[in-house]
């Protein structure tokens with residue numbers, strides 16, 4: 573058996589190294605985000621890159637990404653993460669609070685939290701436990717300190733979905749429970765969302781497919797010979813492109829061949845840009861998620 577003091581020294585050294593490498597991960601995540609490397613590699617978001625490519629759990633990825641964003645605003649907090657004064661949980665919670673509070677203030681038409689206010693709040697979190705952090709944030713702004721939306725995988729193919737609902741949404745859901753009681757007799761939220769999801773998918777699925785690409789201002793109904801010269805996309809063309817591309821983003825990393833495959837916020841993209849004379853035809857259109865549509869446009873020097 574090794575001497576207790578030696579083991580203690582060794583573990584303290586390892587913990588210090590762990591924090592240093594944690595900080596290094598945050599800086600590298602920032603580089604991956606700023607330079608768009610995750611997009612180039614075929615991931616629609618930094619979160620997907622962190623979970624799928626780096627193997628982090630959803631929670632671990634969220635903590636690191638949010639902490640990285642906190643350091644963008646308050647770089648001086650890096651030394652606090654490194655010396656253990658600020659845990660990633662508390663840093664991430666504080667950053668989520670800043671974002672919610674800024675969004676709330678924007679919707680109210682008031683000024684965002686100042687850099688100094690953010691600095692003071694972050695400094696008041698030094699040495700705080702998660703419970704203390706939540707309590708302090710709730711005292712500053714109860715609405716912005718509410719728990720973030722999250723999804724946690726459970727066993728048996730189930731997931732726990734958590735989000736906070738405003739009173740208006742609760743009232744709508746209660747009303748729907750009553751109206752749809754014959755299809756959801758036990759009145760559960762799971763049952764209700766299943767009925768609603770089926771109804772929505774039937775409606776959206778039978779419509780013209782996903783959202784329009786960035787510069788498409790309206791749904792197309794162009795039926796003359798001019799249609800391939802118009803930016804508007806006829807419904808039938810949309811259906812065929814959607815089916816051909818499997819209803820997901822077609823972006824592929826040229827080096828690895830990894831396809832994005834995201835089904836989130838899909839858009840129709842002109843492979844040869846419309847402004848360069850690209851036609852609005854099945855052959856020239858492809859499905860792209862919003863992130864990859866914007867990424868490709870940036871790479872081509874287009875301003876959308």
Ligand SMILES: [Zn+2]
Pocket residue numbers: 614615616821822823832833834860861862863864
């Ligand atoms: Zn994509």
